[in-house]
Amino acid sequence: MEESSKADQLNALCKNSLIDNLGIEFLSAVEGEVIAKMPVDVRTIQPFQILHGGASLALAETVASAGSAMLIDLSKSAVVGLEVNGNHVGSASSGFVIATASIVHQGERTHVWNVEILDEASRKIMIGRVTVMVIEKKR
Amino acid sequence: MEESSKADQLNALCKNSLIDNLGIEFLSAVEGEVIAKMPVDVRTIQPFQILHGGASLALAETVASAGSAMLIDLSKSAVVGLEVNGNHVGSASSGFVIATASIVHQGERTHVWNVEILDEASRKIMIGRVTVMVIEKKR
Amino acid sequence: MEESSKADQLNALCKNSLIDNLGIEFLSAVEGEVIAKMPVDVRTIQPFQILHGGASLALAETVASAGSAMLIDLSKSAVVGLEVNGNHVGSASSGFVIATASIVHQGERTHVWNVEILDEASRKIMIGRVTVMVIEKKR
Amino acid sequence: MEESSKADQLNALCKNSLIDNLGIEFLSAVEGEVIAKMPVDVRTIQPFQILHGGASLALAETVASAGSAMLIDLSKSAVVGLEVNGNHVGSASSGFVIATASIVHQGERTHVWNVEILDEASRKIMIGRVTVMVIEKKR
Numbered sequence: 001m002e003e004s005s006k007a008d009q010l011n012a013l014c015k016n017s018l019i020d021n022l023g024i025e026f027l028s029a030v031e032g033e034v035i036a037k038m039p040v041d042v043r044t045i046q047p048f049q050i051l052h053g054g055a056s057l058a059l060a061e062t063v064a065s066a067g068s069a070m071l072i073d074l075s076k077s078a079v080v081g082l083e084v085n086g087n088h089v090g091s092a093s094s095g096f097v098i099a100t101a102s103i104v105h106q107g108e109r110t111h112v113w114n115v116e117i118l119d120e121a122s123r124k125i126m127i128g129r130v131t132v133m134v135i136e137k138k139r
Numbered sequence: 140m141e142e143s144s145k146a147d148q149l150n151a152l153c154k155n156s157l158i159d160n161l162g163i164e165f166l167s168a169v170e171g172e173v174i175a176k177m178p179v180d181v182r183t184i185q186p187f188q189i190l191h192g193g194a195s196l197a198l199a200e201t202v203a204s205a206g207s208a209m210l211i212d213l214s215k216s217a218v219v220g221l222e223v224n225g226n227h228v229g230s231a232s233s234g235f236v237i238a239t240a241s242i243v244h245q246g247e248r249t250h251v252w253n254v255e256i257l258d259e260a261s262r263k264i265m266i267g268r269v270t271v272m273v274i275e276k277k278r
Numbered sequence: 279m280e281e282s283s284k285a286d287q288l289n290a291l292c293k294n295s296l297i298d299n300l301g302i303e304f305l306s307a308v309e310g311e312v313i314a315k316m317p318v319d320v321r322t323i324q325p326f327q328i329l330h331g332g333a334s335l336a337l338a339e340t341v342a343s344a345g346s347a348m349l350i351d352l353s354k355s356a357v358v359g360l361e362v363n364g365n366h367v368g369s370a371s372s373g374f375v376i377a378t379a380s381i382v383h384q385g386e387r388t389h390v391w392n393v394e395i396l397d398e399a400s401r402k403i404m405i406g407r408v409t410v411m412v413i414e415k416k417r
Numbered sequence: 418m419e420e421s422s423k424a425d426q427l428n429a430l431c432k433n434s435l436i437d438n439l440g441i442e443f444l445s446a447v448e449g450e451v452i453a454k455m456p457v458d459v460r461t462i463q464p465f466q467i468l469h470g471g472a473s474l475a476l477a478e479t480v481a482s483a484g485s486a487m488l489i490d491l492s493k494s495a496v497v498g499l500e501v502n503g504n505h506v507g508s509a510s511s512g513f514v515i516a517t518a519s520i521v522h523q524g525e526r527t528h529v530w531n532v533e534i535l536d537e538a539s540r541k542i543m544i545g546r547v548t549v550m551v552i553e554k555k556r
Contacts, residue, residue: 018191021160021182043160046204052157053204053220054197061193065185081192082527083500083548085224085363087390087409089383104405105367109526109550110499112365112405114392127382127390129407131365131500131548133526221388222361222409224502226529226548228522243544244506248387248411249360251504251544253531266521266529268546270361270409270504272387296469299438299460321438324482330435331498332478336471343463343470359470363502 006030010066019062022055026066032103034067037096051092056099056117056126060086063101064113064130071106072134079132082110086128092119101130109134145169149205158201161194165205171242173206176235190231195238195256195265199225202240203252203269210245211273218271221249225267231258240269248273284308288344297340300333304344310381312345315374329370334377334395334404338364341379342391342408349384350412357410360388364406370397379408387412423447427483436479439472443483449520451484454513468509473516473534473543477503480518481530481547488523489551496549499527503545509536518547526551 007026014020023043028035036059038044044055061084068079097117105112110133117126146165153159162182167174175198177183183194200223207218236256244251249272256265285304292298301321306313314337316322322333339362346357375395383390388411395404424443431437440460445452453476455461461472478501485496514534522529527550534543 013186016181017186018161018183018194019185022157042155044157046158047152047156052197052200053223054193054200055157057196057200057223058191058193061191061196065192080230081227083224083226084192084196085222085407085502087222087383087407088220089385089390091219105365105402107367109552112367114405124383127392127407129363129365129405135526224363224546226522226546228524228529244504244541246506248413251506253544263522266531266546268502268504268544274387291464294459295464296439296461296472297463300435320433322435324436325430325434330475330478331482331501332471332475333435335474335478335501336469339469339471339474358508359505361502361504362470362474363500365500366498369497 018058022058024059024062029066029070031070032067034063034101035098036063037098039096040092040094049093051097051125053088056088057084057086057128059099059117060084060115060126060128061130063099064115064132067101067103067113068111068132071111076137078135078137080135081130082133083131084128086126088126090119090123090125092125095120097125157197161197163198163201168205168209170209171206173202173240174237175202176237178235179231179233188232190236190264192227195227195236196223196225196267198238198256199223199254199265199267200269202238203254203271206240206242206252207250207271210250215276217274217276219274220269221272222270223267225265227265229258229262229264231264234259236264296336300336302337302340307344307348309348310345312341312379313376314341315376317374318370318372327371329375329403331366334366334375335362335364335406337377337395338362338393338404338406339408341377342393342410345379345381345391346389346410349389354415356413356415358413359408360411361409362406364404366404368397368401368403370403373398375403435475439475441476441479446483446487448487449484451480451518452515453480454515456513457509457511466510468514468542470505473505474501474503474545476516476534477501477532477543477545478547480516481532481549484518484520484530485528485549488528493554495552495554497552498547499550500548501545503543505543507536507540507542509542512537514542
């Protein structure tokens with residue numbers, strides 16, 4: 001219940017944003033792992049009717065950033081995306097894709113996440129990595 | 140006139156896609172350089188009201204892909220995004236951002252583009268690179 | 279025995295090259311996974327006596343390229359490194375580091391490898407990704 | 418004279434390191450731009466007698482790190498390579514390659530450098546980017 005409620009909180013927080021606009025929905029959010037799905041439809045495709053690679057990258061940065069925000073005390077620090085990269089290794093033309101961000105390095109100043117995006121048949125769509133910087137808020 | 144009409148064609152082609160959904164508008168498209176703008180608004184921001192880094196990456200892949208499509212004979216070949224990366228170096232909270240894709244390598248099999256995204260005051264928002272693969276269509 | 283002999287073949291092939299110069303030694307090479315070690319010493323350190331990040335990247339490209347070469351018919355095709363990236367997440371000052379390349383995408387035209395470099399205590403030193411292109415030899 | 422003496426200092430500092438081992442020589446080092454050359458020979462090639470991509474990445478990280486070290490007060494802070502990436506866009510089989518690191522973002526906490534590596538005929542060999550983190554020394 002803890003887990004689904006954390007995902008629910010993220011979904012509520014992300015109304016009226018790119019995340020909402022792309023139809024992204026958080027499915028699970030625990031320490032060090034965040035999972036979300038995104039529809040392959042008019043909101044996320046490119047002109048040739050398949051998933052736009054840019055939507056995959058936006059999804060990747062979304063799950064990694066949410067994961068980092070969960071690991072810090074947001075009253076004292078903030079997280080900012082520093083570097084994002086990804087290889088597009090498959091295409092999707094309908095249904096949903098599912099992204100899983102898994103932390104690979106949790107330092108004091110930076111977090112590094114691996115992100116894997118699969119389609120509903122578990123075929124790989126994108127493999128990427130997101131570096132997040134943790135910044136102390138100035139007082 | 141040639142130039143603006145090429146951008147107009149791209150804008151027409153991109154209706155009903157992610158590109159349209161993010162409010163991206165092509166401003167100029169010539170051989171080896173494509174320029175487009177994107178609004179910083181409810182369609183592209185993250186929950187803390189600034190431009191979502193993922194929107195920048197989607198914009199970057201959009202301008203590079205459009206640029207590559209212009210360089211090939213689309214009846215014989217297709218282009219697919221292979222690898223995309225970017226550093227977020229500034230934040231934007233209103234107005235527009237402008238992306239310029241400039242080709243740095245035009246090979247037979249791959250194109251590599253540098254993409255720079257600036258805000259309206261010409262401050263750097265993102266610096267990235269997109270690798271596009273050119274694939275011969277099977278007959 | 280098969281496994282060690284493949285690694286031995288790679289070590290023999292790499293005499294008189296960067297790989298030899300950095301003291302890289304292949305430990306294991308099977309389909310889809312290649313493991314090699316590299317010393318942290320005067321050949322690979324930076325001026326402040328810790329492993330130079332560039333040595334890690336060279337090691338990463340080495341294991342991925344060897345892995346790709348094993349997957350193709352070298353009489354018909356060749357492999358070339360296309361894009362390489364990595365996050366340095368730890369430092370090493372003595373002994374050896376061990377790199378493992380694991381294939382995440384084996385396409386007809388490209389291979390994508392995840393590479394993880396650990397120190398002898400299994401602490402993470404680098405996390406990276408290598409994209410290799412497979413090119414048909416012209417006849 | 419200032420400029421050449423800065424490069425000379427870097428060359429002296431880098432004795433007995435990977436940088437020396439690869440035959441890298443700094444040619445020029447001014448604020449925001451560092452240039453160095455590297456031989457294409459037995460120290461830097463792969464088994465098929467062309468420049469090993471990993472040598473290019475090592476060279477890229479070398480020029481960017483040197484550039485960042487020049488921008489900070491080394492008694493108070495240190496620089497560490499965070500993320501490095503590059504596209505190999507040409508091959509070199511003899512002579513030298515020349516790398517130029519140009520700063521694209523100089524923040525308080527991070528520096529981002531574009532690095533371009535050319536051969537002696539000014540053909541592009543690699544295009545990359547290096548993110549350096551600036552860390553305050555603990556007292």
